[in-house]
Amino acid sequence: MSLRFGLLGLLAESEASGYELSRRFQETLHAAWPASHPQIYTELNKLADENLIEVTSRGPRGRKTYRITPLGLAAVKKWLAQSKVDHTFRSDSLLRSFFFWLMEPADLQKHLIAEQAFFEARVAEYKEYIALKEDPSYIMTPPNESLRVTLEAGVRLYQSLADWAEWAQKHTKDDL
Amino acid sequence: MSLRFGLLGLLAESEASGYELSRRFQETLHAAWPASHPQIYTELNKLADENLIEVTSRGPRGRKTYRITPLGLAAVKKWLAQSKVDHTFRSDSLLRSFFFWLMEPADLQKHLIAEQAFFEARVAEYKEYIALKEDPSYIMTPPNESLRVTLEAGVRLYQSLADWAEWAQKHTKDDL
DNA sequence: AAGCGCATGTAAAGGGTTACATGATTGC
DNA sequence: GCAATCATGTAACCCTTTACATGCGCTT
Secondary structure (H helix, E strand, C coil): CHHHHHHHHHHHHCEEEEEHHHHCCCCCCHHHCCCCHHHHHHHHHHHHHHHCCEEEEECCCHCCCEECHHHHHHHHHHHHHHCCCCCCCCHHHHHHHHHHHHHHHHHHHHHHHHHHHHHHHHHHHHEEEEEHHHCCCCCCHHHHHHHHHHHHHHHHHHHHEEEHHHHHHHHHCCCC | CCHHHHCCCCCHHCCCCCCHHHHHHCCCHHHHHHHHHHHHHHHHHHHHHHCCEEEEEEEEHEEEEEEEEEHHHHHHHHHHHHCCCCCCCCCCHHHHHHCCCCCCCHHHHHHHHHHHHHHHHHHHHHHHHHHHHHHCCCCCHHHHHHHHHHHHHHHHHHHHHHHHHHHHHHHHHHHC
16 A cells, blocks of 8 residues: 555655656665556556546657646545554564574674675665765755655664674674 | 565474464564464465475364474575575655655654654563573573574664654754 | 667566454363 | 354455566667
8 A cells, every 4th residue: 555655755746757756766765665667557547547646748658747636645645644654564684583593603694794784785875865965055855854864764774783783793603 | 485484494493383383473473574374374285285394293173283394494594595685675664754744743743753652662572572581591592592683683673763763853843 | 770768568476464264172 | 052262274355576568769
């Protein structure tokens, strides 16, 4: 159910075509909610059927530009204000940690070092993005303010996992 | 693909029936990889077909106890040592944060307070679990050592989100 | 004219949730 | 005898991924 609201949320900011939404998903929302292009195009057609969005123009190569309707805007706002947050959490990374005891110590150390590097790379990526926004020449629109808040979550989340991976290296080494 | 390895990993520790595995998933792995009972029973039958596990006994009420086979044990170990970690991350909670600018300030504050409380409750839960393990009378088996490492990840992860939710309250308030 | 990027889709398969269904055993 | 818990499963539906398919427009 979240994909549709991700799309509606992006369209609340400005009109866009499926292709543009696909790219914006890739660049930003992807970190919190991955979506592939067939899924996006399918969902856009459904949203249009339900009158939550509408086609405003057709360009070259069959390009369709969508705009959110008042009905659609009301739907996102209702989702944000009234629906229960789904706290489902799935992580291959953490699932593996339950079974570290089945790994060769050398493999485990290698694994944890790679994990730490991965998480730190994410932290660096988000910090760089934040730095761009803190440049005084950068125009702070409301959507950009929100993006700033999301990026802060990303930095903190991945920093905590990087620290964990580092801690786990020491913790599992001591026990040998 | 991760579900099967979650089941194999649990069976590597000891024999169990589908019902027991279902309950153990609920208690522990659930936090990193939720699984419902129809999914578990279906997967167990597939694993048995592929000779990765085998039925060792049948009890009352059609109860079947499964044991991991050497083939199955090799499969989990290979998964742990050789397969790429899937870093896919999905979070309704973070997705919403992209669209905070669409919320009424009062609703946003309420939302962030509730999120903080939720994350803090998780932290408390995991810390309590860790405290149990740190009791000197507690026997530290290898699986329990790993569980300790996983719980540490849980504490750090949810603490970072709780801190973020608190930070976001201030950050979004200042801008009004 | 060839090749790349734009642009949208369909189809099949896999993974996951929810609802439905059934029946045995235990404890009161 | 009744209710709760044990115990396993099927069916339908939804969401997501991957592979396949098509064609336009721009640049070289």
